[in-house]
Amino acid sequence: xxxxxxxxxxxxxxxxxxxxxxxxxxxxxxxxxxxxxxxxxxxxxxxxxxxxxxxxxxxxxxxxxxxxxxxxxxxxxxxxxxxxxxxxxxxxxxxxxxxxxxxxxxxxxxxxxxxxxxxxxxxxxxxxxxxxxxxxxxxxxxxxxxxxxxxxxxxxxxxxxxxxxxxxxxxxxxxxxxxxxxxxxxxxxxxxxxxxxxxxxxxxxxxxxxxxxxxxxxxxxxxxxxxxxxxxxxxxxxxxxxxxxxxxxxxxxxxxxxxxxxxxxxxxxxxxxxxxxxxxxxxxxxxxxxxxxxxxxxxxxxxxxxxxxxxxxxxxxxxxxxxxxxxxxxxxxxxxxxxxxxxxxxxxxxxxxxxxxxxxxxxxxxxxxxxxxxxxxxx
Amino acid sequence: xxxxxxxxxxxxxxxxxxxxxxxxxxxxxxxxxxxxxxxxxxxxxxxxxxxxxxxxxxxxxxxxxxxxxxxxxxxxxxxxxxxxxxxxxxxxxxxxxxxxxxxxxxxxxxxxxxxxxxxxxxxxxxxxxxxxxxxxxxxxxxxxxxxxxxxxxxxxxxxxxxxxxxxxxxxxxxxxxxxxxxxxxxxxxxxxxxxxxxxxxxxxxxxxxxxxxxxxxxxxxxxxxxxxxxxxxxxxxxxxxxxxxxxxxxxxxxxxxxxxxxxxxxxxxxxxxxxxxxxxxxxxxxxxxxxxxxxxxxxxxxxxxxxxxxxxxxxxxxxxxxxxxxxxxxxxxxxxxxxxxxxxxxxxxxxxxxxxxxxxxxxxxxxxxxxxxxxxxxxxxxx
Numbered sequence: 001x002x003x004x005x006x007x008x009x010x011x012x013x014x015x016x017x018x019x020x021x022x023x024x025x026x027x028x029x030x031x032x033x034x035x036x037x038x039x040x041x042x043x044x045x046x047x048x049x050x051x052x053x054x055x056x057x058x059x060x061x062x063x064x065x066x067x068x069x070x071x072x073x074x075x076x077x078x079x080x081x082x083x084x085x086x087x088x089x090x091x092x093x094x095x096x097x098x099x100x101x102x103x104x105x106x107x108x109x110x111x112x113x114x115x116x117x118x119x120x121x122x123x124x125x126x127x128x129x130x131x132x133x134x135x136x137x138x139x140x141x142x143x144x145x146x147x148x149x150x151x152x153x154x155x156x157x158x159x160x161x162x163x164x165x166x167x168x169x170x171x172x173x174x175x176x177x178x179x180x181x182x183x184x185x186x187x188x189x190x191x192x193x194x195x196x197x198x199x200x201x202x203x204x205x206x207x208x209x210x211x212x213x214x215x216x217x218x219x220x221x222x223x224x225x226x227x228x229x230x231x232x233x234x235x236x237x238x239x240x241x242x243x244x245x246x247x248x249x250x251x252x253x254x255x256x257x258x259x260x261x262x263x264x265x266x267x268x269x270x271x272x273x274x275x276x277x278x279x280x281x282x283x284x285x286x287x288x289x290x291x292x293x294x295x296x297x298x299x300x301x302x303x304x305x306x307x308x309x310x311x312x313x314x315x316x317x318x319x320x321x322x323x324x325x326x327x328x329x330x331x332x333x334x335x336x337x338x339x340x341x342x343x344x345x346x347x348x349x350x351x352x353x354x355x356x357x358x359x360x361x362x363x364x365x366x367x368x369x370x371x372x373x374x375x376x377x378x379x
Numbered sequence: 380x381x382x383x384x385x386x387x388x389x390x391x392x393x394x395x396x397x398x399x400x401x402x403x404x405x406x407x408x409x410x411x412x413x414x415x416x417x418x419x420x421x422x423x424x425x426x427x428x429x430x431x432x433x434x435x436x437x438x439x440x441x442x443x444x445x446x447x448x449x450x451x452x453x454x455x456x457x458x459x460x461x462x463x464x465x466x467x468x469x470x471x472x473x474x475x476x477x478x479x480x481x482x483x484x485x486x487x488x489x490x491x492x493x494x495x496x497x498x499x500x501x502x503x504x505x506x507x508x509x510x511x512x513x514x515x516x517x518x519x520x521x522x523x524x525x526x527x528x529x530x531x532x533x534x535x536x537x538x539x540x541x542x543x544x545x546x547x548x549x550x551x552x553x554x555x556x557x558x559x560x561x562x563x564x565x566x567x568x569x570x571x572x573x574x575x576x577x578x579x580x581x582x583x584x585x586x587x588x589x590x591x592x593x594x595x596x597x598x599x600x601x602x603x604x605x606x607x608x609x610x611x612x613x614x615x616x617x618x619x620x621x622x623x624x625x626x627x628x629x630x631x632x633x634x635x636x637x638x639x640x641x642x643x644x645x646x647x648x649x650x651x652x653x654x655x656x657x658x659x660x661x662x663x664x665x666x667x668x669x670x671x672x673x674x675x676x677x678x679x680x681x682x683x684x685x686x687x688x689x690x691x692x693x694x695x696x697x698x699x700x701x702x703x704x705x706x707x708x709x710x711x712x713x714x715x716x717x718x719x720x721x722x723x724x725x726x727x728x729x730x731x732x733x734x735x736x737x738x739x740x741x742x743x744x745x746x747x748x749x750x751x752x753x754x755x756x757x758x759x760x761x762x
Contacts, residue, residue, distance in 0.1 A: 001681075002685060003678065003681050003682035003685045003686075004682070004685045004686055261759050261760075261761065264761060265760070265761065275761040275762070276761070276762060278752070278755075280761075281751065281752070281755035281756075281759075281761045281762075282748070282751040282752075282755065284755060284759055284761060285750075285751040285752075285754035285755040285758075285759065286751065288698070288754055288758060288759060289698040289701055289702055289754065292679055292695070292698055293672070293675040293676060293678075293679050293702065294675070295679075295682070296675060296678035296679040296681070296682045297671075297674070297675045297678055299678075299682065300678045300682075318670075318671045318674060318675075321667075321668065321671050322671055322672070322675050325668075367664075370664050370667045370668055370671075371664070371667075373667045373670075373671060374656070374657070374663050374664070374666070374667040375655070375656070377643065377667070377670070378643075378655070379643050379646070379647050379652065379655075379656065379657045379663060379666070
C-alpha cells in the first residue's frame with residue numbers, strides 16, 4: 001500500500017485547499033451563524049462545489065460521475081475540516097452515494113446517481129433515534145400494505161434532513177430494537193405526506209433534523225436493497241462515512257495546531273514570545289506528533305476503501321478512534337494554549353471545538369468505536 | 380509483468396528454497412544473530428541463513444554491490460522486506476553496522492574506509508558498538524569531553540564513554556571524540572577503532588532490570604590512526620546528528636517484534652472472557668486503544684519511508700522515536716496488568732524484567748523531552 005498521494009490526489013488536495021481557504025473558513029461560518037441562515041450552510045458555496053464537480057467524485061463514470069477515489073474525496077473532506085466548510089456534500093455525496101452504490105438496484109442507481117452528480121439531488125440518512133448513535137437501536141418500523149409499506153417512527157440528528165430532497169430511512173421490517181436482522185432501507189421524498197421535519201440548531205451552527213413519520217405510504221420500488229437485510233449495506237456505508245469523518249476531524253485538528261503554533265509565535269508575555277517556553281513547546285510538539293499518526297491511519301483507511309483491502313469495519317473503527325482522540329486533544333489544547341482569548345467568541349479558535357465534538361459523536365465517538373474494535377477483534 | 384513483480388516472484392522463490400525452516404519461527408531475543416569475530420551461532424541454521432543472505436548482500440539490501448551489498452532500489456528493498464515478513468523469516472543479522480555506522484561510512488567515508496569496513500559489516504563478521512554518551516554528556520551530547528590529542532598521523536584518546544551497548548561483545552567502536560577543545564559542536568570528530576586496541580577497558584552496567592547489554596568504556600591513551608576518521612576532522616557533529624536520526628528511526632521500531640501471541644491474546648488467556656468480552660472491561664478498552672495506536676505508528680513508519688523518496692524525512696525520526704518508545708512502554712504495562720503476579724517474579728526471563736527495562740526506552744537514544752525539543756524547534760519553528 002502506497003501511503004503517499006499520487007499526482008491526481010495531490011491535485012485534488014491542493015485545489016480544495018486553495019478554493020476553501022478563499023471561499024469558506026471561520027468568517028463564512030460566523031456570517032452563517034449571525035444571520036440565522038435557515039439551512040446552516042452557504043448555498044453559494046454549495047453551487048460552486050457543484051461546479052467543481054465535488055458531489056460527483058465517488059460516482060462511477062457510467063452514472064455520470066468522475067469515478068474518482070476515496071483518497072481523493074478524503075482530501076476534500078479533510079479540507080472541509082480545516083475550513084469548517086459545511087455543505088450537503090458529506091450527507092449526499094459520501095453517505096447517500098455509498099448507500100446507493102452498496103444496495104441500490106441498477107434502476108435506482110441509474111435514476112439517482114446522475115442527478116447527484118449534476119447537483120440536482122440531495123440526500124439525508126435518517127438513522128439514529130437515540131442521543132448516542134447506535135445503528136441497531138432502531139424502533140421506527142414498516143408494516144406491509146397493498147403495494148408497499150406503511151412507515152411509522154421518529155428519527156433525530158439527521159444531517160441535512162431539513163433540506164434533503166430525499167431521505168434514506170432505516171426502519172424495522174422485522175425484529176426488535178437491538179436486533180441485527182430485520183432492518184430495511186427506503187428512499188423517500190421528504191415532501192411525502194405524513195413526514196414532519198423540524199430543525200435543531202446545533203452548537204456548530206449547523207442544523208440537524210428531527211423527523212416524524214406518521215403512516216407514511218412507501219412503495220415497493222422505494223426499498224433499497226433486500227428486505228430485512230439492510231444492515232449489511234448500511235454498515236458498509238457507515239464504515240465509509242466514518243472514515244471520511246475521520247478525514248474531516250484530521251483537518252480540524254491540523255488547523256487547530258497551525259493556528260496555535262502561529263499564536264505561540266506572536267503572543268508575547270514576560271517580554272518574549274510564549275512559544276519560547278518549553279512547557280508550551282512540548283505540548284505543541286506532542287500534538288504535532290499525534291496528528292502525524294492520525295494522518296497515516298486516515299490515509300491508510302481511505303486507501304483500503306479504494307483497494308477493498310482488509311476488514312473495513314475494523315479499519316473504520318480504528319480510524320474513527322484515532323481521529324476522535326486526536327481532534328479532542330487538538331481542540332482542547334488549542335484553547336488552553338491560546339489562553340483567555342481562546343475562550344472569546346470574537347476569536348475563531350472556538351469554532352473548531354464546536355464542530356469537532358459533533359463530528360466525533362456522529363455515527364459513534366471513540367468510545368463506541370473502541371468497543372466495536374475490541375468486539376470485532378475477538379475480545 | 381513489471382520489473383518489481385518479477386523481482387517479487389524471484390525473491391519469493393529464492394526465499395522458499397533458501398530460508399531454513401527453523402529460521403521461519405518467532406525469534407526469542409536470545410537467538411538474535413549479532414555476528415562478529417567471537418560470535419557463537421545458536422544453531423547451524425542460524426549460521427547458514429546469515430551466510431546465504433550475506434552472499435546476496437541482503438543483510439544490507441540497499442548498499443552498493445561493490446562493497447558486498449544487495450544493490451537493491453528502495454522499492455525492491457520494500458518488496459524483500461514484505462516477502463521476508465510473509466514467511467515470518469528471522470532477521471539474518473542484528474547489527475549496529477548495517478543500521479548505523481555502515482550508512483554513515485557510505486555517506487561520509489573515504490573510498491579506503493568503505494573498502495576496509497563495509498564488507499565485514501555486511502557479512503556480519505565485525506560487530507560494532509557506539510561510543511556516544513559520557514558521564515557528563517547525556518542529553519547535552521555535544522558537551523562530550525573524550526579528548527583526542529593530535530600526534531601527527533594519529534590521535535591519542537583519553538576519556539570515558541557510558542551506555543555503550545554490547546561494548547563487551549563488540550569488535551570495533553565508532554566513537555565521538557573532541558579534536559578541538561576550544562569549540563563545542565565544531566570540535567567533535569567521529570573515529571573508528573578496534574576494541575582490542577591497547578587502553579580500551581569495558582565494564583558492564585547492572586540495571587534495575589538486572590543484567591543488561593550496557594557498558595562503561597574507559598579509553599586510556601588509545602591510539603587511532605587519522606585515516607580512521609569518518610568525514611572531516613572537527614566535522615563529526617554533522618555525522619553524529621545523521622547517525623542519531625538513524626538511531627531514532629531504529630528505536631522507533633522497538634515494539635515491532637513479531638511475537639507468538641498478541642498482547643490481547645495473552646490477556647484473554649490470563650483473564651478469560653464473558654460473552655466474548657475480556658472480563659476486565661477497563662483493560663479491554665486500554666488494549667484496544669493501544670492496538671489502534673500501535674497500528675497507527677506502524678503506518679506512520681511506512682508513510683515516512685514512502686515520503687522519503689519524494690522529500691527528506693529527517694526530523695520526523697524524532698516523532699517516530701518518541702511514539703515508538705512510549706508504545707513499547709504501554710505494551711509492557713498492559714502485559715504486566717494482564718498477567719498479574721505471574722508476570723512479577725524475578726526469574727531470568729520474567730516479564731517484570733522486560734517491563735523494567737522498557738523504562739529506559741524513553742531515555743536512551745535521546746530522551747522523550749529531547750525529541751519534543753527537536754520537533755518544537757526544527758519542525759514547528761518554536762524557539
